[in-house]
Amino acid sequence: MTVGSKVKQAVSNLKGIKSTLEVYTLQTGDEETSSAYKEALVVINEVLNDLEKRVQTLELEEPQFKGL
Amino acid sequence: MKEWIDVLIRSASLFFLTLLLVRILGKRQPSRMTPFNFVNYMVIAIIAALISVNLINPVWGSIALGVWVILPVTLDYLALKSKWIHDLVNGKPTILVKDGKVMEENLIQVKCTGEELLRELRSKNAFNLADVEFAVMETTGDINVMMKSDKKPVTPFDLGRKVSPRPEPQTVILDGNILNEPLSNLGLNQEWLKVQLENMGVTPDNVFIGQVDGSGDLYIDLFDDALQVPQPKVKELVFANLEKCQADLMSFALDTKDPKIKNMYLQNANKIEQITVKLEPFLLR
Incomplete structure (x- = not known):
């Protein structure tokens, strides 16, 4: 596995976590819990942005693995 | 007649x-x-x-x-x-044990022998008088006991651990019938429940009891006990995935030679670690 595909895997893993947390944010009736989830979602979005930028550079370096 | x-x-x-x-x-x-x-x-x-x-x-x-x-x-x-x-009308509660010492005059006043006091304490799981800090006879004749603080059951507060608040679960299916009122209390509807049951692969009339907990997860008990149903483990999975993500980011940081990129990975790994710690009470406890 190349570095690029590993990073892409991490990105999709993180996206999965993000969507599950989003569902729980809506489902839970408790204010404190949902605000904790929201805080975590903000951080996850930051990390996702960084990683996606990195994926773009990696795709330039390894053009044969471009796309999915 | x-x-x-x-x-x-x-x-x-x-x-x-x-x-x-x-x-x-x-x-x-x-x-x-x-x-x-x-x-x-x-x-x-x-x-x-x-x-x-x-x-x-x-x-x-x-x-x-x-x-x-x-x-x-x-x-x-x-x-x-x-x-x-x-x-x-109701009388006042009588203190029988205070600061670990039996109040003999009060015992006589409520006509309770030492044997009876010990029996009542034992029924409250206080076999050792030395463990009792405070005991009071209520107006109904019940004896309630407060144990010494080092003999009390451990609570998350004692351990300094944060636990997530758990609102009471709502019973949404009973005897195969979908109950609408608890569902709407949670802001859910029958459609949602049907989708959840379909995902688990069961029909509503096969469910004896179905409860939705405070975080919106459905737990069901079936009439057919031979049937295995997946129990909600989504939150545990999310937690494990977060930990995996953090480990991945650390290994990326080790793999790369570019110091700027290494720094970016390390920072992000730290961020993920922080939210993992923050979310632990909510996802696991």
Whole structure:
């Protein structure tokens, strides 16, 4: 596995976590819990942005693995 | 011939009258009554029985019955309004053990022997008198015990651990019937429930009990116990995935040689670690 595909895997893993947390944010009736989830979602979005930028550079370096 | 019809009608009407009167008197459990409440109920029962078999004049009986119902209700109402009357009617709790020492005078006052005190303490799981900090006899005769602080059960607070608040679960399916009121209390509807059940691969009429917990996860018990249903483990999975993500980011940081990129990975790994710690009480506990 190349570095690029590993990073892409991490990105999709993180996206999965993000969507599950989003569902729980809506489902839970408790204010404190949902605000904790929201805080975590903000951080996850930051990390996702960084990683996606990195994926773009990696795709330039390894053009044969471009796309999915 | 006429007499038995008389007794029948009398008994039937008294049955419902007594039912109503006892309901008016309140919801107290017989075992949680003060001795006087017990006497009160006994008198009502005896009067009702006497009228029912025609041993006393029904008019006199009804007057007596009325007095024995109206007076306690009035006293209860006054006791709600005034602390003084409340103490007069219900009495005060008596302290039996204070600071780990048995108060012998109080024991004599409530006519409780040392043997009885020990028995009551044992029934509250305090086999060792040395473990008892405080014990009090309530007005109902129950003895309640506070253990010494080092003998109390451990709570998350003692461990300094944060736990997530857990709102009460709602029962949404009972005996195969979908209950609409608890569902709408949670802001959910039947469609949502049907989708969840479909994901688990069961039909609603096969479910004996279905409960939705505070975070919106569905737990079900089926009539068919041989059938295995997946139990909600989504939150545990999210937690494990977060940890995996953090480990991945650390390994990327080790793999790359570019110091700027290495720094970016490390920072992000730190961020993920922080939210993992923050979310742990909510996802795992």
